[in-house]
Amino acid sequence: MRKLSWDEIERPAPDEVHELPKHPVRLVVHNVRSIHNVGSIFRTSDAARIEHVHLTGFTGTPEHKDLHKTALGAQDSMAWSQHDAPLPLLDDLRAQGYTIAVLEQTDQSHPPAQVPPDAFPLCLILGNEVRGVDDDIVEVADIALELPQYGAKISMNVGVAYGIAVYDLIRRARSLFGPPEE
Numbered sequence: 244m245r246k247l248s249w250d251e252i253e254r255p256a257p258d259e260v261h262e263l264p265k266h267p268v269r270l271v272v273h274n275v276r277s278i279h280n281v282g283s284i285f286r287t288s289d290a291a292r293i294e295h296v297h298l299t300g301f302t303g304t305p306e307h308k309d310l311h312k313t314a315l316g317a318q319d320s321m322a323w324s325q326h327d328a329p330l331p332l333l334d335d336l337r338a339q340g341y342t343i344a345v346l347e348q349t350d351q352s353h354p355p356a357q358v359p360p361d362a363f364p365l366c367l368i369l370g371n372e373v374r375g376v377d378d379d380i381v382e383v384a385d386i387a388l389e390l391p392q393y394g395a396k397i398s399m400n401v402g403v404a405y406g407i408a409v410y411d412l413i414r415r416a417r418s419l420f421g422p423p424e425e
Contacts, residue, residue, distance in 0.1 A: 257320035264423030265294040266413050267364035269341060273329050273380065274300035274371045275401055282313030283402035284369070288321050291409045292423070294364075295322045299329040329380055333366070337385075341366040345384040346408050347376040348397070352389030355411035360419050362386060365412065372401050 255263060270288060275281055281303050288296050298304055304325050305318035326332045333343050342362040346355075346369055358365065368384070370376030375398070381387070390399065390407055398404075 260289065260292070260320040261322065263292065265292050266416055266423055267420075268293040268409065268412055268416070269295045269297065269336065269364070269366045270405075270409075271297045271299055271329055271332065271366060271368040272302045273368060273377065274374075275302045275369065276372060277401075278303040278309045279313045280372065280400070280402045282309070282318070284405055285318050285321050285323070286313060287402070287406045287409060291413050293409065293413075295324070297324055297326055297329075297332055299326045299332065329368070329377075330383065333368075333380070333383060336366045340364060342385045343383065344368065344386045344388050345370070345376045345381050346388050346390075346404060347381055348389050349381060349387040352387040354391065355388045355408045356415055358386065358388070358412065358415055363416055363420070367405075367408065367412065369401055369405055 268291070270284070270293060272281060272284055275284075281298070285296060285305070305323065337343055342358075342365045344358070344362070344365055344367050346367060362385075367388070368376055368380055370380070376384075388408060390404055392399070399407075
C-alpha cells in the first residue's frame with residue numbers, strides 16, 4: 244500500500260461541482276458562533292456534495308476571512324445563502340417538499356441512518372455550540388436525529404456531529420435511491 248499523491252486523486256474542479264447532481268440534503272446552520280466550525284461545516288458539505296448551506300441568525304458567512312482557514316476553498320464550491328431568521332426559510336423549504344430535521348437530543352430522536360425513505364429530500368438543522376437547536380425550531384421540525392454517545396459527555400462539537408450525521412444521511416439516501424444521476 245502507498246498513499247496517493249494529490250495528482251492521483253480524481254476530483255472535480257470547484258466550478259464543475261456546481262453543475263454536478265447533489266445528494267437530496269440541505270443544511271441550515273443557525274447561530275453557530277465559531278467561524279472555524281462554520282468553515283469545517285462547509286468543507287464537509289462539499290465532501291458530501293449536498294445541495295445547499297443556509298446560514299441563519301448570527302452564523303458567520305464565507306466573507307469572513309477566518310472561515311477560509313478551515314473551509315480550504317469549499318466556500319467556493321458550495322452553494323450557500325444567508326437568512327436573518329430560520330422559521331420563514333423552513334416554511335419555504337417545507338413547501339418545496341423538504342422534511343425538516345433537527346440534529347438534537349429529544350424525546351423522539353432516532354439515528355440518522357434510520358430515517359424513513361419518505362424523509363428525502365431532507366433539510367438538516369444544526370444549532371448553537373452551547374444551547375443546541377432553539378426550542379422554536381425543534382417545535383416545527385418533522386423529525387429529530389441524534390447520534391449515539393457512549394461516554395460521559397452529552398454533546399459533541401457541532402462540526403464533528405454534522406460530519407457523522409450527514410454521512411449517515413448520504414449513505415441512507417444512496418442505499419435507497421442510488422447515487423445522484425450524473
